[in-house]
Amino acid sequence: MAKQLAKGNEAAVKAAVAAGCRAFYGYPITPASEIADAAAVYFPAAGGVFLQAESEVAAINMVYGAAATGVRVMSASSGPGISLMQEGFSYLAGAELPCVVVDVMRGGPGLGNILPEQGDYHQVVKGGGHGNYRTLVLAPDSVQEMADFTALAFDLADEYRNPVVVLADGSIGQMMEPVQFPAPRPVRAAPPWAVTGERATRHNLITSIHLEAEDLEGHLRSLEAKYRRAEQREVRAESWRIEDAEIILVGYGIVGRILKAVVGQGRHHGLALGLLRPITLYPFPKARLRALAARAQAFVVVELSNGQMVEDVRLAVEGRRPVEFLGRMGGSLPSAEEVLAFVEEEVFSHA
Amino acid sequence: MPEYAPVHAKPHCFYERYERKAELQHQTHYCPGCGHGIVHKLLAQAIDGLGIQDRTILVSPVGCSVFAYYYFDVGNIQVAHGRAPAVATAVKRSRPESIVISYQGDGDLAAIGSAEILHAANRGELITVIFVNNAIYGMTGGQMAPTTLLGMKTTTSPQGRTAAGEGFPIHVCELLASLEAPAFIERVALGNNQQIMRAARVLRRALENQVKGAGFSFVEVLAQCPTVWGMQPVEAQKFVREKMTGTFALGNFRDRRG
Ligand SMILES: Cc1ncc(C[n+]2csc(CCOP(=O)(O)OP(=O)(O)O)c2C)c(N)n1
Numbered sequence: 295m296a297k298q299l300a301k302g303n304e305a306a307v308k309a310a311v312a313a314g315c316r317a318f319y320g321y322p323i324t325p326a327s328e329i330a331d332a333a334a335v336y337f338p339a340a341g342g343v344f345l346q347a348e349s350e351v352a353a354i355n356m357v358y359g360a361a362a363t364g365v366r367v368m369s370a371s372s373g374p375g376i377s378l379m380q381e382g383f384s385y386l387a388g389a390e391l392p393c394v395v396v397d398v399m400r401g402g403p404g405l406g407n408i409l410p411e412q413g414d415y416h417q418v419v420k421g422g423g424h425g426n427y428r429t430l431v432l433a434p435d436s437v438q439e440m441a442d443f444t445a446l447a448f449d450l451a452d453e454y455r456n457p458v459v460v461l462a463d464g465s466i467g468q469m470m471e472p473v474q475f476p477a478p479r480p481v482r483a484a485p486p487w488a489v490t491g492e493r494a495t496r497h498n499l500i501t502s503i504h505l506e507a508e509d510l511e512g513h514l515r516s517l518e519a520k521y522r523r524a525e526q527r528e529v530r531a532e533s534w535r536i537e538d539a540e541i542i543l544v545g546y547g548i549v550g551r552i553l554k555a556v557v558g559q560g561r562h563h564g565l566a567l568g569l570l571r572p573i574t575l576y577p578f579p580k581a582r583l584r585a586l587a588a589r590a591q592a593f594v595v596v597e598l599s600n601g602q603m604v605e606d607v608r609l610a611v612e613g614r615r616p617v618e619f620l621g622r623m624g625g626s627l628p629s630a631e632e633v634l635a636f637v638e639e640e641v642f643s644h645a
Numbered sequence: 646m647p648e649y650a651p652v653h654a655k656p657h658c659f660y661e662r663y664e665r666k667a668e669l670q671h672q673t674h675y676c677p678g679c680g681h682g683i684v685h686k687l688l689a690q691a692i693d694g695l696g697i698q699d700r701t702i703l704v705s706p707v708g709c710s711v712f713a714y715y716y717f718d719v720g721n722i723q724v725a726h727g728r729a730p731a732v733a734t735a736v737k738r739s740r741p742e743s744i745v746i747s748y749q750g751d752g753d754l755a756a757i758g759s760a761e762i763l764h765a766a767n768r769g770e771l772i773t774v775i776f777v778n779n780a781i782y783g784m785t786g787g788q789m790a791p792t793t794l795l796g797m798k799t800t801t802s803p804q805g806r807t808a809a810g811e812g813f814p815i816h817v818c819e820l821l822a823s824l825e826a827p828a829f830i831e832r833v834a835l836g837n838n839q840q841i842m843r844a845a846r847v848l849r850r851a852l853e854n855q856v857k858g859a860g861f862s863f864v865e866v867l868a869q870c871p872t873v874w875g876m877q878p879v880e881a882q883k884f885v886r887e888k889m890t891g892t893f894a895l896g897n898f899r900d901r902r903g
């Protein structure tokens with residue numbers, strides 16, 4: 295199929311339908327609304343369910359219901375709505391139900407604004423709901439990746455029976471780029487644990503309750519084993535000119551694109567810069583960073599936030615190298631020049 | 646062969662033994678005289694009567710009936726506090742052949758889940774909602790519910806509920822009857838055998854409506870919580886019959902056949 299020009303938000307929907315998802319429940323919020331708009335067209339056209347819920351609380355519980363019956367299901371929102379979904383994420387993870395939620399981040403806290411930010415890293419990557427669980431998180435840097443990662447998210451959700459979040463920001467959601475959509479896949483059969491309303495699944499039970507201490511601990515240990523497996527198998531990151539880099543720039547999503555320009559400009563000025571762009575934010579590319587720390591001199595983390603992912607980079611680097619942080623907030627993107635000046639000032643002048 | 650056929654056989658769609666329950670697998674976790682136990686039995690009989698056991702999916706709430714899945718040998722989904730109608734909505738939309746029951750208490754449905762029930766009803770979801778109104782939060786130990794009667798003392802209204810302080814009890818059937826979509830809305834009670842027999846018929850109707858595709862069906866059951874009310878079961882049943890029905894009028898509010 296030829297490439298099509300699409301908005302990031304629309305690309306997520308088309309890719310979801312191609313991945314065999316046939317149920318969408320959501321509530322409008324800028325800058326994610328086009329996802330619901332597109333879903334309202336594409337899901338019914340594919341014979342699927344689209345429903346505008348009365349709130350994000352209802353939407354995520356509808357996702358829970360659809361997932362319990364064994365169908366691929368998704369939702370989408372932004373910060374304020376994702377906050378309301380946190381109890382639902384916790385129940386989904388506890389009951390081991392697969393689903394995909396696209397989070398198109400905007401400025402916060404509170405109503406903040408509708409400009410691109412990455413201030414919800416902690417909320418999403420650390421799991422803002424209660425209890426011992428994780429969500430797998432994929433961070434696209436382009437419209438193509440919005441499509442690819444949405445499709446991948448469904449496979450990961452099934453594989454790990456866990457919610458997977460595609461964590462984009464307003465700029466990825468809103469930008470238009472040519473996309474090669476994945477070939478449509480058939481709707482998969484309901485997994486054996488699902489409650490489908492048929493005799494064969496009558497004995498199945500979806501629940502997150504484990505009353506006895508040993509039962510709950512056993513359940514949590516099995517969740518942990520699953521998360522360890524994901525940490526071993528699912529880590530994804532893009533490396534860009536890091537072979538001989540002395541300074542490693544680290545940024546995800548739209549920031550990764552800016553940092554590629556910084557690497558180019560820096561190298562033009564004779565600075566040995568490279569980029570590591572985490573793609574899975576959980577599981578985080580800890581081992582990659584640790585390996586880089588063995589030979590790079592310093593790390594510079596750039597985020598559209600007050601400094602959230604930088605904590606994970608510091609944990610991975612374990613104090614072996616300096617980790618500097620540059621953050622912009624409120625919807626302003628740093629320019630490549632600004633980042634380069636920061637690198638020269640903070641890192642090279644101290645070296 | 647027994648000489649007489651048993652009159653009170655356990656409904657077929659109850660498990661023979663409650664294996665999901667850790668101990669005392671022949672009895673329920675409900676207190677003696679609890680309304681939930683009666684509603685469970687009536688519901689199980691209705692499922693048996695309609696022959697829909699294999700197709701039924703029971704959505705159980707947070708509240709004393711959180712463990713409904715211990716008893717019903719049907720597809721079971723346990724959900725977050727108040728959200729059963731949202732979950733049931735999606736279950737039914739993804740599995741239109743299934744018979745979906747949302748079973749909820751008054752805190753679950755009329756307080757924290759008031760938005761979900763209102764909108765599921767307003768969309769006319771093809772589900773059956775069973776609303777067990779015992780005027781109190783049973784599971785958490787007797788706090789005020791949206792349906793607590795005026796003057797009733799609870800742990801969080803120790804002087805008795807007042808209209809000025811805590812508002813009037815919410816009449817959920819009347820509220821939902823202001824919507825156009827619902828097909829069936831009725832309030833029944835467990836105050837005596839006659840009321841219980843009526844409740845049995847109405848529960849069956851509410852399920853049959855779903856089988857026939859008639860539309861959103863809602864049954865409110867005025868039920869006793871002897872433990873938290875601090876009454877003997879007989880006294881509690883009298884309270885349902887004499888006091889609760891005074892605040893919550895029994896009757897049908899909507900009956901549109903499919
Ligand atoms: C979000 C959330 N808030 C509070 C609770 C605690 N909680 C559990 S059951 C319950 C009230 C149940 O009362 P009701 O719905 O009337 O059912 P009953 O136990 O009387 O049958 C509450 C507040 C919870 N589980 N989840």
Ligand code: SF4
Pocket residue numbers: 674675676678679680681709779783784869870871872873
């Ligand atoms: S506390 Fe009340 S509602 Fe709960 S099981 Fe006991 S009698 Fe029933």
